[in-house]
Structure formats: structure tokens, C-alpha cells
Amino acid sequence: MATVSDLSKGNYVRYNGEIAQVEEIQHRTPGNLRAFYQIKMRNVRNGKVAENRFRPGEEIEILRVETKEYQYLYSDGDSLVVMDNETFDQVYVDKKLLGESVNYIKEGVTLLIAFENGNNPITADPPNNVVMEVQYTEPGLAGDTATRTLKPATLENGAEVRVPLFVNTGDKIKIDARTGEYIERAKE
Structure with a gap:
């Protein structure tokens, strides 16, 4: 077992039976009170962030x-x-x-x-972005590019994203794989 003072940002720990990743760690010494560590941890299972206080000598399990x-x-x-x-x-x-x-x-x-x-x-x-082919989308109207209007498009794997009007069926587009947002038309 390691102590809280051995922790650094990015470490994985087991806290209350759950696996969490340390996002932020601060050592505080307020005025006439005892020092403590303020640690912000993200639960890897559900993504919830929790802040906890620890005494300097307290033990915590750091995972490999x-x-x-x-x-x-x-x-x-x-x-x-x-x-x-x-x-x-x-x-x-x-x-x-x-x-x-x-x-x-x-x-x-x-x-x-x-x-x-x-x-x-x-x-x-996942990777930051992926290139996928548009399997189906409604054709856009010529000259209707003054506003940032989006239309639905079905990708090669069946997922649906919102794309600008100028994207047509058969085009390859770059998508942010983390959010599913359209980035740009892919260069061949």
C-alpha cells in the first residue's frame, strides 16, 4: 500500500471498491489547521467525478x-x-x-x-477521428449553403450523424469518434 503523498495525476487507484483515475491533486495547508490532500478522481466505470480529502499519511491502493x-x-x-x-x-x-x-x-x-x-x-x-463513407443522405439543394444547416446521414456501419447540406451519398467524411460529430469531408 502506498500513501496519498505518493499519488500523482493520471494514477489509477482502488477507492471504496471502485477503480478511479486521479485527475487533480492539491496539497493544502490552511492557516492554523492541519495539512490535507484534496484529490479529484474520476470513476472509470461510470465516469462520475468525486473530490475527496485525505490526511498526509493515509494509505491508498495504487493499481498497476x-x-x-x-x-x-x-x-x-x-x-x-x-x-x-x-x-x-x-x-x-x-x-x-x-x-x-x-x-x-x-x-x-x-x-x-x-x-x-x-x-x-x-x-x-477510440481514435480521435475516423473516416467513414456515407451510405445514404438526402440530396442537398444547390446554393443553400448560407446557413450551417445539418441533415441526417447514414454511415457504412449503420450509425446516423448530422452533416452539412453539401455532403452526398458516397462521400467519405471525417467524424470525431468520441462524440460522433462531423468534422470535414475526407481528402481522398
Whole structure:
């Protein structure tokens, strides 16, 4: 067990039986009171942020977390099958770790996955943006580009995003994989 003074930003800890990541840590010494640590932690399961106070000598469990890049192969029920690019081992990762961004990734993209003690995944991060083809969208009217009006478009994996009027069926577009927002038309 480590003490709170050993913590730094980005460490993963087990607190109240849950895994949390340290986002901010401050050592405070207010006037005539005793010193304490004010720590802001994000729960990796539900994303909730909590601030807690700790005494300087208090013990906390710091987890050993290994982060690696994996290639997304295919979806299998509630899991994603990913492959280690170096050893070609396949691992099943729960879709819940990606949240809503699971709708905006496609086969072949690289995911950054963090494992606790090398075997159970605790976080998965999609790439910043992905290029996808528009399968269907209503045709836009010529000259109607004065306003930033958006229309729905269905992507190659079935997900729906809002795109500008000038985007047509068959165009390749760049999407923010974390939020599903349109960024730009992809350059071929």
C-alpha cells in the first residue's frame, strides 16, 4: 500500500471498491489547521467525478495499469474482439468501456486499451477521428449553403450523424469518434 503523498495525476487507484483515475491533486495547508490532500478522481466505470480529502499519511491502493494499442476486428454480442498488433493475441473487450463512441468506430481502427494487472480491461479509448463513407443522405439543394444547416446521414456501419447540406451519398467524411460529430469531408 502506498500513501496519498505518493499519488500523482493520471494514477489509477482502488477507492471504496471502485477503480478511479486521479485527475487533480492539491496539497493544502490552511492557516492554523492541519495539512490535507484534496484529490479529484474520476470513476472509470461510470465516469462520475468525486473530490475527496485525505490526511498526509493515509494509505491508498495504487493499481498497476498497462496501456496498449489494439486493432478492432469485429463485434461479438456485447463485446468487441480486438487484436494485439505485436503478439496477435485476441482479447474480448466490453462495449460499455467505449460508451457511445462504439457506434462511430469501424473494423481496422486502433483502440488504446488499459488493463489492470495485465488481464482485465478497465478503459478503452477510440481514435480521435475516423473516416467513414456515407451510405445514404438526402440530396442537398444547390446554393443553400448560407446557413450551417445539418441533415441526417447514414454511415457504412449503420450509425446516423448530422452533416452539412453539401455532403452526398458516397462521400467519405471525417467524424470525431468520441462524440460522433462531423468534422470535414475526407481528402481522398
